[in-house]
């Protein structure tokens with residue numbers, strides 16, 4: 238068994254859709270970023286790469302590369318799960334905490350779990366997404382962006 242941690246933060250940007258955990262939240266201000274700005278999936282990607290000892294998201298998907306502009310982060314997650322499988326690991330479970338002052342994420346949590354599970358080729362029961370606010374403290378508390386923390390557990394692919 239191997240465990241890994243991931244963290245990501247994106248600031249809000251106008252003129253972009255808000256995509257979290259592969260789910261588009263209608264009518265909300267989006268997040269800046271070279272890809273779709275999905276901080277939740279980016280944190281998960283880093284947790285899986287960390288658990289597998291395979292570097293980080295920036296080494297696999299360099300933001301300066303044109304082909305990742307506007308990329309669907311679910312596709313990047315699928316690529317990373319395949320990479321881990323190639324190294325003998327499968328994802329046992331993923332746990333995520335999203336830190337956002339706005340919007341309220343509870344109505345989207347189930348859809349996010351389904352979307353993440355589908356991209357990672359696992360069951361929604363193996364994915365946990367929790368949302369919290371930053372209690373008004375700091376940049377996140379002022380609603381300047383959204384952050385996500387993730388932990389992934391990988392197990393031997395043959396088990």
Ligand SMILES: [Zn+2]
Nearest residue numbers: 245275276279
């Ligand atoms: Zn990111």
